[in-house]
Amino acid sequence: MVASTVPPPRRRSGWRRRAEPYMHLAPALLAIGLTTLYPLVSALITSFRHWRLNESQEPGEFVGVDQYSRVFTDDTFYNSAWVTFEFTAISVVLSVGIGLGIALILNNRTRLSAFTKALLILPFAVAPALKGFSWRFMLNPDTGVYDKMIDTALPFVGDINWLGDPFWALMVLALTEVWGWAPLIALMLLGGLGSISPEVREAAKLDGASPWQEFWRVTFPLLRPLLLIIVFLKAVFSMKIFDQVVTTTGGGPGRATESLNFYAYSQGFTFLDIGYASAVSWVIVVVLGALAALYLIAMARQEAT
Amino acid sequence: MTDTAVKPEPEAAPRQAPPPPRRRPRSRGAWATVRSVARVLTTLAILFFVLFPIVWMAITAFKPARDAFSTSLIFSPTLENFAAILGGASDLTSALVSSVVVGVATTVVAVPLALLAAYGFSRYRFPGHRAMLLAIVATQFIPGVAIALPFLTLFRSLGLIDTHLALVIVNLSIVVPYITWLLKGFVDGLPTEIEEAARIDGCGQVALLWRVITPLAAPGIFVAAVFSFLLAWNEFLFPTFLSRSDAETLPVALMTLVLPEGVAWGQMAAAGLLVMAPMLVMAFLVRRHFAEGMTMGAVK
Numbered sequence: 001m002v003a004s005t006v007p008p009p010r011r012r013s014g015w016r017r018r019a020e021p022y023m024h025l026a027p028a029l030l031a032i033g034l035t036t037l038y039p040l041v042s043a044l045i046t047s048f049r050h051w052r053l054n055e056s057q058e059p060g061e062f063v064g065v066d067q068y069s070r071v072f073t074d075d076t077f078y079n080s081a082w083v084t085f086e087f088t089a090i091s092v093v094l095s096v097g098i099g100l101g102i103a104l105i106l107n108n109r110t111r112l113s114a115f116t117k118a119l120l121i122l123p124f125a126v127a128p129a130l131k132g133f134s135w136r137f138m139l140n141p142d143t144g145v146y147d148k149m150i151d152t153a154l155p156f157v158g159d160i161n162w163l164g165d166p167f168w169a170l171m172v173l174a175l176t177e178v179w180g181w182a183p184l185i186a187l188m189l190l191g192g193l194g195s196i197s198p199e200v201r202e203a204a205k206l207d208g209a210s211p212w213q214e215f216w217r218v219t220f221p222l223l224r225p226l227l228l229i230i231v232f233l234k235a236v237f238s239m240k241i242f243d244q245v246v247t248t249t250g251g252g253p254g255r256a257t258e259s260l261n262f263y264a265y266s267q268g269f270t271f272l273d274i275g276y277a278s279a280v281s282w283v284i285v286v287v288l289g290a291l292a293a294l295y296l297i298a299m300a301r302q303e304a305t
Numbered sequence: 306m307t308d309t310a311v312k313p314e315p316e317a318a319p320r321q322a323p324p325p326p327r328r329r330p331r332s333r334g335a336w337a338t339v340r341s342v343a344r345v346l347t348t349l350a351i352l353f354f355v356l357f358p359i360v361w362m363a364i365t366a367f368k369p370a371r372d373a374f375s376t377s378l379i380f381s382p383t384l385e386n387f388a389a390i391l392g393g394a395s396d397l398t399s400a401l402v403s404s405v406v407v408g409v410a411t412t413v414v415a416v417p418l419a420l421l422a423a424y425g426f427s428r429y430r431f432p433g434h435r436a437m438l439l440a441i442v443a444t445q446f447i448p449g450v451a452i453a454l455p456f457l458t459l460f461r462s463l464g465l466i467d468t469h470l471a472l473v474i475v476n477l478s479i480v481v482p483y484i485t486w487l488l489k490g491f492v493d494g495l496p497t498e499i500e501e502a503a504r505i506d507g508c509g510q511v512a513l514l515w516r517v518i519t520p521l522a523a524p525g526i527f528v529a530a531v532f533s534f535l536l537a538w539n540e541f542l543f544p545t546f547l548s549r550s551d552a553e554t555l556p557v558a559l560m561t562l563v564l565p566e567g568v569a570w571g572q573m574a575a576a577g578l579l580v581m582a583p584m585l586v587m588a589f590l591v592r593r594h595f596a597e598g599m600t601m602g603a604v605k
Contacts (some may be wrong), residue, residue: 011337020510021434024422025437027417035481039456043455072571122585123355125588137570242541247541265450265546
């Protein structure tokens with residue numbers, strides 16, 4: 001009471017001081033742990049057990065790795081793995097390519113560019129499920145507004161039944177994703193371009209570099225670390241594709257657009273085979289986990305430099 | 306008047322006078338014109354690419370049913386699609402309510418947890434600091450099915466299937482890690498002097514967080530709240546797994562407009578506008594923070 005005149009920062013006993021940071025983290029870590037670790041562990045256990053919801057409400061006997069060997073001998077699984085890979089490759093290339101193009105075009109101080117930059121974020125905010133419906137509507141082969149534009153502008157491509165054709169159905173799916181991501185990637189890259197000092201580019205120009213050389217020799221190398229992160233993030237998010245598959249194609253035509261997440265969903269939901277679906281979902285966890293590890297290592301390295 | 310007064314000056318030193326700032330040299334002539342025209346045209350193309358799907362859905366929402374498939378812009382605007390989805394033939398009101406309830410509840414639970422954790426990560430160094438931060442990033446890589454399936458069976462046995470509570474719990478798996486990262490960035494940027502001053506004045510930890518940190522971090526808290534609402538609102542996989550009808554949120558309820566005889570596109574567009582309009586406004590408000598949030602602090 002008397003000591004209150006000049007209070008030095010109060011000395012707490014050792015364990016309290018050490019526990020203090022963890023007390024701040026505990027609620028969030030508990031919430032994250034319960035909602036991520038619990039299901040992961042539970043799914044891992046279930047993946048070794050026989051469990052069909054139409055047979056029993058309770059998990060059945062342990063069957064070892066049976067369900068995993070079923071995964072790896074199932075053509076439908078390989079099909080969805082391939083579909084997911086194709087989808088990821090297409091949407092990464094298109095999103096990053098178009099995003100970079102948009103960023104380079106808008107990297108100036110005109111009022112039109114400023115206006116456009118402010119609106120770039122909008123597509124990303126549209127629910128992915130809705131993006132699926134929207135593009136499905138606009139590419140309706142009889143009445144869709146994009147379909148009509150394409151028919152008018154490029155009559156030689158013929159009348160394509162976008163969602164009826166395996167290749168185009170996957171492209172449409174990728175487009176729904178590219179529409180949201182390319183502008184967002186452009187925003188990220190505009191941030192990166194802004195941090196490249198204008199003098200560097202000026203110097204290249206004074207040395208007689210053409211815009212083409214200036215881009216590949218100066219701008220691109222400086223953007224590369226950022227581009228790598230973006231490519232990586234986009235790839236991981238693409239691999240988790242689910243919403244638009246449901247709302248745009250339903251996996252069809254045939255199984256041409258069945259992604260891994262959709263495959264696991266249909267096994268668990270349509271066929272009520274929880275055990276098998278858990279095994280499938282753990283295969284996805286391992287694949288994404290490996291990628292996550294790579295990402296975190298790269299991030300840690302970047303932090304170190 | 307001023308013209309005549311100023312004019313002689315440049316003539317006095319014609320060569321040495323620096324060119325007026327921020328003016329492109331005129332000498333490029335035709336080539337520069339071509340380039341700036343090309344720039345305007347490509348920018349307009351970008352605007353079209355970005356905005357057209359949104360605009361088209363908004364237009365379709367106000368079209369009478371018989372014109373939904375017409376690409377003509379001449380029609381008599383109607384509210385019949387909105388009437389149909391809000392209390393009419395294909396009522397989505399309860400889904401709208403669910404979306405709002407789940408979004409608000411997720412935000413109210415997630416933001417305080419995340420702010421507390423963000424403060425802990427930002428102001429303390431302790432064993433496991435980096436590992437925990439990286440673990441939080443790593444959670445973003447977990448595929449949704451791996452979370453939804455075990456919760457499906459758990460909630461079935463607890464009788465929580467098709468409840469708002471179930472969706473809020475599962476949403477935390479995405480929202481808390483994301484906004485913890487976001488808020489850590491904000492708290493990192495707050496000056497520590499005010500906190501130290503408050504400490505010296507005898508401010509306890511709880512009071513410090515509530516009276517000092519919360520007001521200082523208010524802009525960040527707003528951004529985090531917007532993001533958590535947006536993530537919960539747009540979520541599709543979890544409600545697909547965990548709700549049937551009572552707790553169905555809007556994005557999932559869109560599926561009910563896919564009728565056996567085809568999609569009711571006019572109503573779909575109206576419902577779509579309902580799903581998207583609030584998010585467009587929110588995203589516009591916090592647009593500066595999207596890039597940094599997305600890359601989870603990896604990009605500065």
